Amino acid sequence: MFPCGTSITRRVFVCSYDGVPFLMHDSTLMRTTNVAEVFPNRTHLDAAMFTWAEIQQLNAGSWFLLRDPFGTASSLSETDRSQAQNQSVPSLAQFLEVAAASGKLVLFDLRRPPYGHPYRRSYINTTLQVVQAHINSSQVLWLPSEDRALVSGLDPALQQTSGLKASIQELTDDGISWLNLHYSTMSQQQICKYQSVNISTNLYVISQPWLYTLAWCAGAQSVTTNSVHILSSINKPLFLMVSLTL
Incomplete structure (x- = not known):
């Protein structure tokens, strides 16, 4: 979305009981699926304790239309509403195939199974x-810090990403090429300092246009947002800041 053209999709994945990584933000299935209808005696069970075949039985779209978290449901056509309310839980493989086809960078967290x-x-x-x-x-952008050295050795092409600020020396020693940080923890000076040694910065969660403008002007390479439908239409900063000499 920024001038450099970088677009990052961030998700949280968990491994099913039979070894299939799948998308699930919460630790349980209660909020975003109809698990209470399909498996009423297992509603509070960790999402990772379900097999992939069981996960595929769940509806993962109806809740979105009912709660309308971004106030966008009313803008959907009947066809789009029908498609939205009949979504299933996607696997990591499905997610990656979409990203690969569109040439997008991806950033995801992994939740360790219980x-x-x-x-x-x-x-x-x-x-x-x-x-x-x-x-x-x-x-x-490989975010999990567990066994980072091993992962990097197995696949050097992964862009190692840290969720913690550290000195340039520490980051370069760990082979970090990206930082994924809350927007409130970073300044323009810090972003530029990291960029000078080829460490890019992704800021989260940027969902307001004015915050997007601040991140843009501060030099961040990308942002994580819950409002892509709003920010994707912004093609320049919303305001300019100039210094006046009196």
């Missing part, structure tokens, strides 16, 4: 295998 899960120890390797099978690794 105790007793068959993939609790191997979920990172399982996820990495899916990444390598469905997208060019250079399109992936």
Whole structure:
């Protein structure tokens, strides 16, 4: 969305009980699916404790139209409403295929499965295998910090990304090429300092046009937003700041 053309999609993924990484922001399925209807005795169970076949039985679209979190439901056509309310939970593979086809960078978190899960120890390797099978690794900003050195060795093309600020020396020693930080923690001076050593900055969560303008003018390379339908139409900063000499 910024002048440089960088567009990043960020999601949270968890590994199913039978080893399929899938998209799920919450730790349970209650808020964004109809799990209470399909599996009424398992509503409070961790999402990772369901098999992929069970996950595929759930509706993941109706809640969005009912709650209308962005106030956009009324603008949808009947065809679009029908499509929206019949969505299923996407797998990581499906997500990556969409990103690969459009040439987008992707940034995702991984939630470690709970105790007793068959993939609790191997979920990172399982996820990495899916990444390598469905997208060019250079399109992936690898955020999970666990076993970063091992992951980097297995796939050097991944763009290692840190969710914590650190000194330039520490970041370069860890092979970090991106920072993913809350907008309130960064200044224009810091962004420029990191950029001078080829470390790019993604700021979250930027959903207001005025915040988007601030991030743009501060030199951030990209933002994470919940309002892409609003920010995507902005092709220049909303205001200019100039200094006056009296």
